[in-house]
Amino acid sequence: MKALKVYLLLAFTCLFLTVSAAQAQTSTPAQTPTPKKGWSNKAKGAAIGGGAGIVTGAVLGGTKGAIIGGAAGVIGGGLIGRNKDKKKDPERYKAYRNKK
Template identity: 50%
Template sequence: MKRIVLVCIAGAMLAACTNNNAREEALVKQKVVAAIKDSLKLDSFKKAEAKIKEKEQEAQRLAKIKEERRMLLLSERNEAAPARSYSTETAAPAKKKGWSQAAKGAVIGAGAGALGGVLLDKKDGRGAIIGGVVGAGTGYLIGRDQDRKSGRVQPKN
């Protein structure tokens, strides 16, 4: 019986002397891993916030550019439109710009087409009329393209 009691006491002592140090280390490691994961999450949130701020700044910048363009177009329209003046002074007449390239092209094309039509079809001016109409249309289209390139006419949107 003494042996059984001694074996039980020895077993209890061995069971009581477990390694608490290993458990504490495991808990510390778990806490460190959790802290690292939290810091990574926090860092990713900061990066996401920074991206959102960048997008907002880009949107503000684009809105500012759009507003500047709109104001520029409005100022150009205001400069082009005659201003109403209520003063008694006489305003200087606006300087004429002359013929547009489209008008010049239509006239030149009509003349050249009519001449070509007369030379090709010698029946009662029928060729002259057809050639003049075709030449005027072609000259107008070419001149209109030149006006768009020079800025005299606004291009189609």
């Protein structure tokens, strides 16, 4: 029964990562800049890190491990994504950083 849970969690994680990585790309003319929409790198990193942490923690440490792994994944992924946002697009980083 435990092996079945591990396989289901692994399959769900692969499906989640595959679906979240596939995004439609549209091309717009260079004369009309459009504001960026969608998730920031910080949000993407936190979501992916949290999912991976939950699965890894569940496999290695059960329920308590899933909670700890998820929290560590969210924090680590968020920090990595935040640094990517700062480097790639400083204006966007400042815009969502100062939201209230």
